Amino acid sequence: MDFTHSKDFLMETATRLLTTDSPSGFTANAAQVAVEIAGRLGYTTRRSNKGSVIIEVPGRENGKKVGLCAHIDTLGLMVRAITDDGQLSITKIGGPILPTLDGEYCKIYTRDGRVYTGTILSLSPAAHVFEDADTRERNMETMAVRIDEKVKNAAEVRALGIEVGDYVCFDPKTTVTESGFLKSRFIDDKGSASCLLTLLHEMKEAGAKPKYDTEIVFTVYEEVGHGGATFTDYDELLAVDMGCVGKDLTCTEYQVSICAKDSAGPYDYEMTSRLISLAKENGVDYAVDVYPFYTSDVAVAWKSGSDVRAALIGPGVHASHGMERTHFDGMKATMELLALYLDCR
Helix, strand or coil, X not given: CCCHHHHHHHHHHHHHHHCCCCECCCCHHHHHHHXXXXXXXXXXXXXXXXXXXXXXXXXXXXXXXXXXXXXXXXXXXXXXXXXXXXXXXXXXXXXXXXXXXXCCEEEXXXXXXXXXXXXXXXXXXXXXXXXXXXXXXXXXXXXXXXXXXXXXXXHHHHHCCCCCXXXXXXXXXXXXXXXXXXXXXXXXXXXXXXXXXXXXXXXXXXXXXXXXXXEEEEECCHHHCCCCCCCCCCCEEEEEXXXXXXXXXXXXXCCEEEEEEECCEECCHHHHHHHHHHHHHCCCCEEEEECCCCCCHHHHHHHCCXXXXXXXXXXXXXXXXXXXXXXXXXXXXXXXXXXXXXCCC
């Protein structure tokens, strides 16, 4: 399949997903975006009890059932306490790099449906006031949310309907450059989810089907460690998550990364070898790497008892859990390898 002309659909899909707030546990709106896009393409969808989106893709033959998974939950924050001076103390959802959040705009979602804006700041936010403004450690005890409302104390904050347990979603700053880069928070893993939806788009345009019945699953709790806990009935599972770029790694933002091993151990040898051969034989730009500080929905599925062979691929992404970046070339290579793996025709 030729994905050369997929850029507009891919980037529009990515932008829509990336700009829909969805930290783990608060994913209904992003899930609905995925359902709507798949539905417009003519695919049947359903929702798991936990909220994952499952897209059914009929195959040409019987004999095997294949699962592809990506996650649409992201990193985020939650209100941990309301301070005496009317700011919001925070707790992390997943593992955002907190120093990168200093100065970021955010939204606070209340349980009764109200939305407020604010800014995440160090508790020493002013160079003209605090001697340690540029040296103070940025962590959950030294950062807070300044709300864009006239509040001076905790009672006035609570009068707005803001309470402990409300979600704080920070601005993804999604940007697509003319040179083909996608810059945004949460490319991990909405970039890969966009690749899967674009693959469906191109399959529909070409009238193509995978060899075997396939389900594409968008999980909603990966960032907190139990997104893949309910995978049970696949013969093979291919996780499509971000590829790592950096120290000791060969992958770039312009390639698809094939992960041989992450912190949870090696991926299935035969599947990984098959993916490498498919990429090599068909001229797909790829790299094989080991990710030292990484885990995926596959590890959770295995630890939950799934008897499934599984592997992991994804576009190379720079600066994970911070201000991330990838390139159309890496996303295109990912879609090419997916189409080859599924034997779409």
